[in-house]
Amino acid sequence: MSTPLNRAALGLPIPPVRLVHLGLGAFFRAHQAWYTQHAETDPADPQWGYAAFTGRSPVMAELLAAQDGLYTLVERAGDGDRHEVIGAIAEARAAEDVDRLRELLAAPGTAAVTITVTEAAYHLGAGLAFDPSVPAVAAELERLRTGAGAPATMAGRLVAGLDARRRAGAGPIAVVPCDNLPANGTAARHAVQGLAAAVDPRLGRWVEEHVSFVSTSIDRITPRAEDELAETVARETGRTDRAPVVTEPFSSWVLSGEFPAGRPAWERAGAVFVDDIEPFENRKLWLLNGAHSLLAYAGQLRGHSTVAEALADPDCRDAVEAFWDEACAHLTAPGLALLDYREALLERFANPRIAHHLAQIAVDGSVKLPMRAVPVLTAERAAGRDGRAAARMIAAWVAFLDGRTQVQDTAAEQILAADAGPDRVRALLGLLDRELAGQDDVVDLITRLAAGLAPTTR
Numbered sequence: 001m002s003t004p005l006n007r008a009a010l011g012l013p014i015p016p017v018r019l020v021h022l023g024l025g026a027f028f029r030a031h032q033a034w035y036t037q038h039a040e041t042d043p044a045d046p047q048w049g050y051a052a053f054t055g056r057s058p059v060m061a062e063l064l065a066a067q068d069g070l071y072t073l074v075e076r077a078g079d080g081d082r083h084e085v086i087g088a089i090a091e092a093r094a095a096e097d098v099d100r101l102r103e104l105l106a107a108p109g110t111a112a113v114t115i116t117v118t119e120a121a122y123h124l125g126a127g128l129a130f131d132p133s134v135p136a137v138a139a140e141l142e143r144l145r146t147g148a149g150a151p152a153t154m155a156g157r158l159v160a161g162l163d164a165r166r167r168a169g170a171g172p173i174a175v176v177p178c179d180n181l182p183a184n185g186t187a188a189r190h191a192v193q194g195l196a197a198a199v200d201p202r203l204g205r206w207v208e209e210h211v212s213f214v215s216t217s218i219d220r221i222t223p224r225a226e227d228e229l230a231e232t233v234a235r236e237t238g239r240t241d242r243a244p245v246v247t248e249p250f251s252s253w254v255l256s257g258e259f260p261a262g263r264p265a266w267e268r269a270g271a272v273f274v275d276d277i278e279p280f281e282n283r284k285l286w287l288l289n290g291a292h293s294l295l296a297y298a299g300q301l302r303g304h305s306t307v308a309e310a311l312a313d314p315d316c317r318d319a320v321e322a323f324w325d326e327a328c329a330h331l332t333a334p335g336l337a338l339l340d341y342r343e344a345l346l347e348r349f350a351n352p353r354i355a356h357h358l359a360q361i362a363v364d365g366s367v368k369l370p371m372r373a374v375p376v377l378t379a380e381r382a383a384g385r386d387g388r389a390a391a392r393m394i395a396a397w398v399a400f401l402d403g404r405t406q407v408q409d410t411a412a413e414q415i416l417a418a419d420a421g422p423d424r425v426r427a428l429l430g431l432l433d434r435e436l437a438g439q440d441d442v443v444d445l446i447t448r449l450a451a452g453l454a455p456t457t458r
């Protein structure tokens with residue numbers, strides 16, 4: 001018989017809320033919440049707690065609220081599992097509870113807001129810039145200006161909360177995006193400050209002066225939990241947990257920026273604070289996430305369903321190694337230890353006990369490939385080479401999309417509307433990078449590579 005998961009039974013105090021999170025998904029619970037718990041000096045008297053809001057569906061908030069914000073983090077190594085109850089979430093809230101978000105941000109004790117809402121949810125335009133003509137942004141602007149309807153996007157909700165903080169005179173705060181975007185602090189600033197300024201220039205100026213947007217490079221492979229995880233946890237721990245998370249043992253967090261209202265001592269848990277984050281970001285986004293996207297499309301075309309399966313296929317593995325060779329030519333900062341990094345990635349990807357589904361990684365390719373394939377392809381071309389390994393990632397995406405009637409992508413409409421004729425590759429490439437789409441030799445190369453990757457040639 002298993003026992004319920006609650007604070008009274010485990011003798012776990014509720015930490016005071018001094019942090020807010022937007023996007024209560026698996027990664028936040030495996031990463032930022034874990035770092036926060038491990039930053040405490042006295043687990044019996046924690047100093048930093050989270051109020052965490054879902055991004056869309058309220059389900060995770062309901063599940064966690066029913067177990068006092070507690071959940072089991074399963075660290076899954078190749079040779080076994082380690083279970084830990086995480087207590088850093090003091091409050092779990094539905095995304096719609098914007099009144100509570102306003103209240104929390106208006107409190108001077110709230111020091112930082114972390115974010116994991118997926119790359120697409122920043123709703124940025126070309127060059128990751130603020131663009132009021134993006135439909136989700138235009139609709140949010142209308143709601144915020146007229147008050148007709150509650151804010152419904154990450155940036156809109158944050159702008160509403162920051163406005164409450166300004167009115168309360170609660171002082172400066174840090175915003176810490178933890179999504180896989182390059183210069184994610186700048187991207188978050190564009191999304192939030194851009195929207196604030198468009199709603200009210202005074203609010204825009206306040207955000208500029210009082211909000212520190214911290215850039216981060218975040219890493220811990222955290223796949224969607226399998227249905228049977230709750231059962232396994234009950235068997236192993238003797239506790240009923242309706243919201244466990246599975247993750248790998250490895251974790252890394254590199255941050256760059258100011259925390260004007262303080263922060264947990266995340267460095268106690270291994271976080272690293274740097275002045276120049278770009279080389280770390282590019283190493284992670286190109287080598288890890290780039291390889292993931294390549295495997296997601298090329299691997300599924302060859303009939304594989306997980307990262308480990310695809311990596312075991314020599315054809316996919318060679319494509320990854322070739323892409324890494326190209327990317328590494330442009331990772332020239334000292335101290336990146338690229339050979340060790342690549343070796344460690346191969347080991348992490350091959351973890352046979354982590355079922356990281358390629359279908360999950362394949363979502364939103366139109367948003368991810370501009371950060372994972374395009375920079376390497378562009379850099380290779382600038383160096384006088386054709387960038388064929390990076391082009392192959394794009395070709396695999398094109399071949400993967402071929403003939404589909406449904407696509408999980410924020411640009412699904414444009415993808416499905418792309419003409420099936422000779423201009424198809426150019427149209428799809430145009431969704432990733434307009435300049436590359438204007439270059440005939442790039443379009444030809446991707447067309448040829450895609451033809452060689454079609455599922456029928458498996």
Ligand SMILES: NC(=O)c1ccc[n+]([C@@H]2O[C@H](COP(=O)([O-])OP(=O)(O)OC[C@H]3O[C@@H](n4cnc5c(N)ncnc54)[C@H](O)[C@@H]3O)[C@@H](O)[C@H]2O)c1
Nearest residue numbers: 023024025026027055056116117118121179180220221222
């Ligand atoms: N899972 C990982 O291994 C990992 C590692 C590093 C970084 N990340 C970053 O974290 C993000 C979330 O990953 P996850 O594993 O937690 O996914 P998840 O599906 O478990 O959670 C996603 C969260 O984002 C919210 N969300 C999704 N679309 C949204 C939208 N349009 N507007 C507002 N909120 C939205 C969801 O409601 C949910 O709270 C990734 O997209 C990535 O940028 C993930």
Ligand SMILES: O=P(O)(O)OC[C@@H](O)[C@@H](O)[C@H](O)[C@H](O)CO
Nearest residue numbers: 180218219220221222289292361
């Ligand atoms: O989370 P996404 O959708 O941005 O990308 C899918 C994976 O590449 C990603 O989740 C990695 O597993 C993660 O970035 C590892 O730290």
